[in-house]
Amino acid sequence: MAAGHPMESILHGHPLKPSDVDLTALAGKVGHDFSRRELAIEALTHRGALDRRPDLKAAFPYGNERLEFLGDRVLSLAMVDLLLRRFPQEREGQLARRHAALASARTLTEIARSIGLGDHLIAYPGAPPATAAILSDMLEALLGAIFLDAGFAAAAAAVERLWGERLGSAHPERRPPKMQLQEWAQARGLALPAYRQVGREGSEHEPVFLVEVKVGTQPAAQGRGQTKRDAESAAASALLEQLAKQ
Numbered sequence: 276m277a278a279g280h281p282m283e284s285i286l287h288g289h290p291l292k293p294s295d296v297d298l299t300a301l302a303g304k305v306g307h308d309f310s311r312r313e314l315a316i317e318a319l320t321h322r323g324a325l326d327r328r329p330d331l332k333a334a335f336p337y338g339n340e341r342l343e344f345l346g347d348r349v350l351s352l353a354m355v356d357l358l359l360r361r362f363p364q365e366r367e368g369q370l371a372r373r374h375a376a377l378a379s380a381r382t383l384t385e386i387a388r389s390i391g392l393g394d395h396l397i398a399y400p401g402a403p404p405a406t407a408a409i410l411s412d413m414l415e416a417l418l419g420a421i422f423l424d425a426g427f428a429a430a431a432a433a434v435e436r437l438w439g440e441r442l443g444s445a446h447p448e449r450r451p452p453k454m455q456l457q458e459w460a461q462a463r464g465l466a467l468p469a470y471r472q473v474g475r476e477g478s479e480h481e482p483v484f485l486v487e488v489k490v491g492t493q494p495a496a497q498g499r500g501q502t503k504r505d506a507e508s509a510a511a512s513a514l515l516e517q518l519a520k521q
Contacts, residue, residue: 346419
């Protein structure tokens with residue numbers, strides 16, 4: 276690391292306390308000891324902290340968003356590889372359902388909570404506890420950081436370790452609501468469900484999206500979520516409930 280880099284003061288001096296970056300404890304939870312500590316810290320840095328933490332903003336102007344973007348792709352590839360090897364006789368459709376369930380935001384949040392990942396969130400003094408969306412993003416960002424730190428094999432090993440028994444479940448979770456709604460439409464020869472954002476609430480850093488979904492001539496349904504993906508899923512669930520009552 277070049278002398279004078281903003282990360283140098285973050286790692287070795289005020290104002291980021293050693294307890295904020297307890298990478299020894301983190302390594303024990305995710306099973307990876309980072310050689311490039313700045314990658315781990317970037318993965319733990321919530322973008323909502325940047326306006327109140329100029330020290331962090333200088334080093335990570337996007338918080339952990341870029342690592343989350345990378346980690347999402349790393350997780351998907353690692354999961355596909357694991358499932359193909361574990362279930363050599365299963366058809367593509369069943370593998371796709373397993374993949375959707377295991378790589379869902381819900382599963383990511385469950386795993387993040389099970390290892391206490393929220394305790395390592397780098398935010399700002401007085402920040403509220405990590406939400407489900409923040410936790411799932413942190414876990415994806417960590418997988419991206421592991422990939423950059425030690426390569427795909429290390430990231431895939433972390434996925435296998437963290438997902439554990441979930442990978443071998445004989446009965447993966449129900450298909451995601453969006454997939455169920457798509458299948459409902461296709462079975463009736465209708466166009467695919469159409470989603471559109473119809474509102475946005477909350478602050479810039481903690482937004483709540485309002486999304487509407489419509490299929491054919493059915494009345495539209497709406498859903499809210501901290502990400503557009505979650506809002507679309509909630510809207511799909513709401514429409515499925517409406518259809519079940521018909």
